Amino acid sequence: MKSVAMLRASAAITALAAVLLFGAAARMRTMGDGWAVDANRAIERYAFADRSLTRDMLSARIGLLRNYDMINQDLASADESIEGLVQLAGDDLPLRDAVSRLGDHTRAAEAMAEEFKSENALLQNSLARVTALCNLLQDSPRAGTVSARFLRLTLDTSPAAVAAAQAALAGVTGARSDLEAQLVAHGRLLIALLPRVDAILDAVREGSRDGEIEIVRRLIVEHQQRIEAGHQRAFLGLLAAGAAAGILWLALLAALRAQSRERRRRRENERLSATVASLLLEVSSEQLEQRIGDALQRLAAHAGATDAYLVLQGEQAGRTYVWSSDGRLSENWPVRVAAAAQDSPLWEEDVLHLALPHGADTPLGAMLLSRGTTSLLLLRASTPVPALLGFERHDTDRGRSDVIAGLHMAQAAILQALRRDGLERARLQLELRLARARRMEAIGAVASGVAHNFNNIIGAIGGFSEIAEIHAGHNRVVREDLSEIRQAVDRARELVDEILAFGRGHDAEYRPLALQALVEETVRLVQATGRGTVRFSAQDWPVGREVQGNATQLQQVFMNICNNAFLAMPGDPHVDVTLGFRVECRPRAFSHGSLEAGDYAMVTIVDRGCGIAAAAQPRLFEPFFTGRQGGTGLGLSTAWEIVQAHGGTIDVRSAPGQGSRFDIWLPAMRAQLPAPVQQAAAPLSGNGEGVLVVAPAAIREAVEDLVAQLGYEPVSVDPARADLAEQADHAGADAVLLVDAPGAAHHFLPDGRSGSEQGVLLLMRPASGQAFAPVPLAAPLDPVALAAALHPLTGAPTLQP
Template structure:
């Protein structure tokens, strides 16, 4: 309504401008201006006639002076200038024809002014000569008694010829006057009259010369076109005046018609304003409702937001007179409706799940450019849509009119807010659609707040679980360090005992079993370190299919025959950057755990594929960001787990098995390996419905080369080099000395770093290599290395450590060796092969 009034206002404004223009154009020519113009034209004709009269009088010698001529010329000039200023009779500038005629009139007046100036000078000479001739002829005639008869006759002939010449200045008359003047100039005159006679002849000749010129000027003045041009100007002016009067009458008629149209428009506008006032009251009530809805969500508890959304939908739809209102939100995977809020008027059927899916797809993917407004889609008549999937889908849902407000942020839509009519069609104004879009933003903020609170609670829960796992991992790492020292003694002594016992003796078998138990204990320590992410990282390109195939072969050989193993590989090119042995351990642990969950009978499905996430997705044990991932999944048909079990399943030493049935480190080790690879775990399970374990690791897009274990090499021996051995555990010092001696070296052992430094200071050149424990009281291995190298910088220094993590920062062995000024780091428990390889590598180029 407001839009229609807004479109009418420019039309009324334009109509007012037209009325103003017509009012100006409808004005009649000014009567006073008209009379003044005609008066000036008549004055011009009178001044021209007076000029002609005065010129003739001056020619006849009847004017005493030339002032009347000057006044007439000035009057003509002033009148012409006044006519230029007056303009045309219709107002504004004069027409082209009138301007041209005024210019021609001004030229004629200017020409007359020039002729008058010439006439005044020539006529003055002529009149002076004529008066002198009359005077001289009269004087000579009175003195005729003193002249001879010939002179008297010549004077008479001259007077007669001059009289005829002044009356008719023709060539013949001029010749007679000239002949009379010639005769007179030859006659003798008495000395007293000779001067007058000569002057008479001179003035006569002047008259003969000036009279034709003066008469010619008079003729040109009398023939001047000034009067004719003035009358022509008058005719043009009267014609223009008539047209102006006729044009003014026409514009007055148009002005009347425009006024009638304006009155009609104002009446229509007044009616629309009354209608709009009523609509505005309804709009204000609707806006107040939206304000109340927005205010209601401000302090609404999170657990009541869903109820508040549904109540707001009901109030909103009832206030707008709609049949149905609903909010459809898509799930995290972007396919299907995850949750919805809806309201339907009494007697109106609710939307079916299939309609929910269709309308959600419509709001997210349909493009109806002819029905888009304010970023929303409004279809006032579904039946009027062209044939297509949109029309078919809406009609199948029983919708007559449909309005869709997309929900979400730019570039990320999470669902839609929909309104429809099922009984009749309804067209909504743009302002109403804008208000509905505002409501959609209110709902999005409320839903985002609810989602944020829920996600925050989940993140807090995962953080507490991660902190708990980190604490257990730190404790496990400390225990593993001390346990490695014990294992070092057990494995070292059993290794040396086996080397001295007969291979087929009962004692050899007993010691071999003891060594096997020690190695199993070492494996448990490795699992603890893996869980705590304290092992060294060996990262390389790993093709997942061969690794899964190899793990499947191992599992088929180890799992009971009553367990079926199904392998499903959807992407044979799947690859990650990681440790193939650790990843294989993940597969084995998951499948073993699944077999235990089924009590030795059932189906274990091992799957490998790749998935791509457009947005971040929250999983049960972490959040996976946007990108492409390799998904490794293991499904079983076991008894399943409840939520509490799922939350604790990756904690070390937690197990649901009976006492003695498991250590609780298998899945904890998996958690450590996956976290170390930057992956995320997801567990889906319900009691009695089996379990699904999923691992998501970033896909490696570029291929690499997977390295395998090196071939065994012969055990190298020494050539009597002296090794300074330092360890705070005295049994380990004794064990180390025996192992070094067995390898062909001369060991010198100390259980204190300070004692070892004192011995080294006494004779630095005695020793070829220093082998020291990393963590010792009083003086640590790195501190000893600094003191040793201050005395002898070139001597090799090797650290021994029962913890693969240096100083808690997770650096690798090379970084730790450089930080401690050492050339290498050996991990406990030590074996003869590790020591032999290390010593051979650092002493091979040194002389005995």
């Protein structure tokens, strides 16, 4: 009995030792893996926040970021990652030191970011104010010089550029105008702020943490290896302690072999992750899709799968990467699987493992049965890019523990590469926009000056033609000629408005457009020039689809490209114009620019002319670049800027001797109702009431004649006089008309307003002795609007249009 009791006690002790041994083995196996995953996630979050900080500060510097929430989020994410790494480092001194150095870098970046935010806020405010003041003082040569110097200073903060800006600002110092005084104050602030802000940006960009990040990654791997080594030693010690019992020894030997196989498979997973990461390291955007396909092939082989796919979600929902052993897996199938699995109850954390016939009654299982698939493995991730990684197998199932750890690490490497590619694309797009903006701002400054002077001439022509039409009576021939003059003036005004909007950087008015009707009208206009034959066809343009844009600008794009096509065919020119509709499921790159996924209208213009040399194609849309004798080099550059402003791009395909094809891509939208057209009021006539005219000598006589033709008595004075208010009282004028006289209104307005915000300002005095009240009018001066504004002086009731 005693021996039986001892045997039972030995059996119990052996069983307890076996339970403790296997429990310790399981615990050691999971501890190391969990630590490595947490540490790698923390360092990847820190690296992403570090890169995002540089990008967001650059965006804030150029005015694209309206607040600093993104910068604060980047800094908070970096701090959170550092805190996590400090906790994970424990008593590992080399790792703690490396993390501490990263923390020092982060604190330095935080200090520079705080200084940047305060300085940049002042900078953006002063920059906006200087730009507005220069636009308001565009008639002043000194203000024009200051505008040009500060434009250069925003792009180049070298000592030479600072000295040039200070010299230009010195020419304005001591000016009498309140606006010029404001310009001097804000200009001095800009000269002080711009170099400091750019120096902060340079310091943040140059303080690279890539080397320290790589050191932390290496130390994490070494720490993990030490953890595994320690666990292995402890496990072997436990194994030696239980070697006295024969039965336990056999069980422990089997467990040791199982652990050895699992370590071997874990090393295979680590090698797989390293291989995938090396495939996607330093790869261009053009090669990324192919490299991801190669990575999916390696992951499928590791998982024993015949098909593998990656489905992006979130902002890039529907974008897929597919690898199939037989090449018959469609891109639509992974999207359907992702949609069916989204709310499936089979998810265990971020893993879904379905092996038929289990789950055959679910929608996902029914889909797999219809395709003949016996097993499905899905891994989902939310950072750095939301995505779903899927594997389908037709052979026997492999246990999930053999593959999931390595697949998770490889998935993170692929998603990180996609995130890096997205950031690089955004950076290149930003640099391209900045370069083009710098070139076009110089052109716009010149165009604005010319258009402003031309505006005065157009106003005089329009005013005299309308007055002459009033006095023409029933002479049909004269009225028809005057009507043609007015129509030409209206077209010239539209052109001047376009030039001014371009020069000042204002957006043109966009509205829903029936693109097919606009293209057909353009084709008729081009055909009417008699330069060649134009054939138009709408292949697959859906009814009710429109584009949001400016009809005048888009028509200019189509006509510029058609005219270039005619010039490329000196013999019997004929051009084919086609309107089509395209749906892009993923971002796409073109010869010039790229587009995100979406619905697009595509206007194709094809000629069979001499073609374009390969060396000239990258520079087609540069301002002033031309390959034609006598060309200005502004036609295609203007077309490019218009299409870019509409959210589209232009794809060019051409070869010498084989003609050229221009595909103009524009975002498509739903149809909208056009805005109602307002009718203008009829002109009114005065009865000799006095009007004081304050205008420069160049246009003073034209304004006097216009006021007289409307039935009022004009009295003219120079805007530079200091007694303008006394002149109004002396002339008995109850109205003062200010035309291109900035700063003159403060003689009449009690609150001291300058009145220079409008090109034309009418001041009305309701009764003798009362103060003047401002009545803004649009520039150039419209006789109909002026007559309606002056009509209350006659004492007659106001007529409604």
